[in-house]
Amino acid sequence: MQSNTILDVKDLNTWFYTDEGVVKAVNGVDFSIPESTTVCIVGESGCGKSITAQSILNLIEPPGKIVSGSITYRYKDGREVDIVSLKPKGSDIRTIRGKEISMIFQEPMSSLGPVNRIGDQLVQTMLLHLGIDKDEAIKQSIALLDRVGIPKAASRMDSYSFELSGGMRQRVMIALALSCNSRLLIADEPTTALDVTTQANILDLLKELQADFAMSVMFITHDLGVVAEIGHEVVVMYLGQVVERASVEEIFERPLHPYTEALMKSIPKLDFDSHEKLSSIRGMVPHPFARPPGCPFSDRCDYCMPEKCLTANPPLEEVRPGHWVRCVKYSASEEV
Ligand SMILES: Nc1ncnc2c1ncn2[C@@H]1O[C@H](COP(=O)(O)OP(=O)(O)O)[C@@H](O)[C@H]1O
Ligand SMILES: [Mg+2]
Numbered sequence: 001m002q003s004n005t006i007l008d009v010k011d012l013n014t015w016f017y018t019d020e021g022v023v024k025a026v027n028g029v030d031f032s033i034p035e036s037t038t039v040c041i042v043g044e045s046g047c048g049k050s051i052t053a054q055s056i057l058n059l060i061e062p063p064g065k066i067v068s069g070s071i072t073y074r075y076k077d078g079r080e081v082d083i084v085s086l087k088p089k090g091s092d093i094r095t096i097r098g099k100e101i102s103m104i105f106q107e108p109m110s111s112l113g114p115v116n117r118i119g120d121q122l123v124q125t126m127l128l129h130l131g132i133d134k135d136e137a138i139k140q141s142i143a144l145l146d147r148v149g150i151p152k153a154a155s156r157m158d159s160y161s162f163e164l165s166g167g168m169r170q171r172v173m174i175a176l177a178l179s180c181n182s183r184l185l186i187a188d189e190p191t192t193a194l195d196v197t198t199q200a201n202i203l204d205l206l207k208e209l210q211a212d213f214a215m216s217v218m219f220i221t222h223d224l225g226v227v228a229e230i231g232h233e234v235v236v237m238y239l240g241q242v243v244e245r246a247s248v249e250e251i252f253e254r255p256l257h258p259y260t261e262a263l264m265k266s267i268p269k270l271d272f273d274s275h276e277k278l279s280s281i282r283g284m285v286p287h288p289f290a291r292p293p294g295c296p297f298s299d300r301c302d303y304c305m306p307e308k309c310l311t312a313n314p315p316l317e318e319v320r321p322g323h324w325v326r327c328v329k330y331s332a333s334e335e336v
Contacts, residue, residue, distance in 0.1 A: 001072055001080065006184055006216050007033040007056065007101075012069035014048075014055045017062075023288040025051040025064070027240035030316065033184065038210055038217040038229035040248075042224055042263065046285045048240040049220045054185050056218075057101060058083050058093045072099065076183065099129045102177040104170070106189040112161040118145075118172050119157025122179050129180040138228060144175045147206060167198035171205070178209065185210075188220045203229050224260075225267040228252060236260050239285065239296040242316055246323040256325040258301045295327070 001008045014026035026048045033039045041049050055066055071083040073096060086093040091117055097103075113121060122141035126132060132140070138157070145153035148171040161169050170190060187206065191199040207230050210217050219230055227234055227248065234243040234251045236259065244257040255261045262281040283300040286292060292299045298309040308328045316326040 001074060002032075002034075004034045005032045006035050006074055007218075008070075008072040009052070009056070010070045011073065012055060013067040014051050014053065014060055014064060016064045017068050021289050024057060024240050025288075029069075029237070029240070029242055030117075031242060031245060033216050033218055034233075035183075035231045036210075036214040038207075038219055039233045039235060040219045040221060040227040041235045041237060042221055042227050043237035044222055044263075044281070044285050046057045046065045046239075046288075047237040048139070049222075049237055050145065050188055052237070053103065053188050053218065053220060056083065056186065057097055058086055058088050058105060075100070087139075098125065098182065099180050100182055101184045101186060102180065102182040103186040103188065104173045104177045104190045110240065112169060112173060112176070114115050116160075117139055118159050118161060118164075122157075123174060125176060125179045132220060141175075141179070144171070144179060145172070148172070148175045148178070148209075149201075165198075167202065170194065170198075170202055174205065174209070176203075178213070181213070182215075184216045184218065186218045186220070189222070191218075191226065192221070193224075199226075200229075201329055206230060223267070224263050228267075236263070239288075239291065241296065241313075241326065242324070243297065243326045244324065245316070246320075250320070250323050254320075254323070256319065256323070256330060257297075257327050258303050259297050259327075262300075262302075 009029055009031050012026050012029040016023040016025055029052055041052065041264055043049055054060055056071055060066055066084050069084065072080050073081050073083055081097065083093065119141055122144065123134065123137040126137040126140060127134065130165050142153045142157060144158055150156050150168060150171055161172065164172065191202050194202060203226065206217065221227060231248045233247055234245065235242055236257060238259050244260045251260065266280055281300060286299065292310065294310040295313050298304045301309065305328065314326050314328050316324050317331065318324050319330045
């Protein structure tokens with residue numbers, strides 16, 4: 001593992017054993033997150049983004065299971081731990097959750113406790129993880145609410161989450177995630193439920209906090225437009241697999257995988273004529289039990305070469321420095 005890597009996911013497989021069959025939600029995923037970097041995981045709904053995130057926090061419950069692979073977390077002092085090997089309810093993973101890695105979700109209502117005041121949730125989390133006294137925790141909580149842009153932070157400490165707007169709730173959720181100075185923040189579609197203006201404000205805030213706190217962020221979204229706003233590196237997922245990986249600049253200058261190309265065409269543009277129709281990707285993500293043989297994207301791909309694409313799933317290959325793609329168009333054995 002490289003010395004600036006904070007999290008390294010290798011050949012991760014997280015499957016669900018349902019009555020109807022096995023859902024390979026995450027099916028051999030590889031990527032890593034460097035220090036002080038925002039890595040965006042992008043793909044349509046059902047591609048395995050959330051299950052990847054939940055695997056990282058060892059939150060998968062039956063009928064789901066991490067079947068194989070490793071998730072190596074590197075502490076500040078250089079020690080490394082494989083999260084997959086930890087007991088899901090043991091003390092090691094509980095210290096990692098919150099103190100090392102924190103998470104925010106699409107709908108903060110479900111993760112902010114409805115019966116507790118905002119201030120109490122912040123203070124309790126700090127008391128649990130930071131070893132400070134209550135007065136100090138209150139002081140730091142108010143400062144943090146102020147930092148994430150909550151007006152009149154001190155008086156908001158007594159509010160309940162249902163008293164706030166969606167945008168304000170998401171700010172509180174971010175404050176809660178930051179309250180233990182964790183080194184990696186996983187944000188799972190944190191702006192999807194918000195209106196466009198609030199979404200832009202929250203993205204700005206996350207970008208600013210990432211830089212100020214020199215945090216790593218794993219940002220999950222279905223929207224490449226958001227990736228352009230906030231990402232440093234991009235991991236494109238399709239049907240439980242990584243199909244392309246590169247820096248944001250490289251992905252936007254030179255998208256290689258036909259799926260990435262199709263996602264690119266579906267980004268709304270501000271200067272778009274409102275009558276012009278956005279192109280959407282042909283077809284649908286296949287049902288988990290109806291994977292096409294060979295390349296999982298083959299049935300929606302404009303470049304599909306049946307004799308090659310329907311027979312084998314190509315490996316993820318580095319075709320330019322730091323730019324990885326899983327497609328026969330770029331396979332080393334092919335004439336490109
Ligand atoms: N508890 C579960 N039981 C069975 N299948 C599941 C379960 N949770 C998720 N899945 C399946 O795993 C796949 C990936 O889901 P998810 O990671 O939530 O997708 P994304 O976050 O990219 O929209 C989907 O096919 C989904 O139906
Ligand atoms: Mg999801």
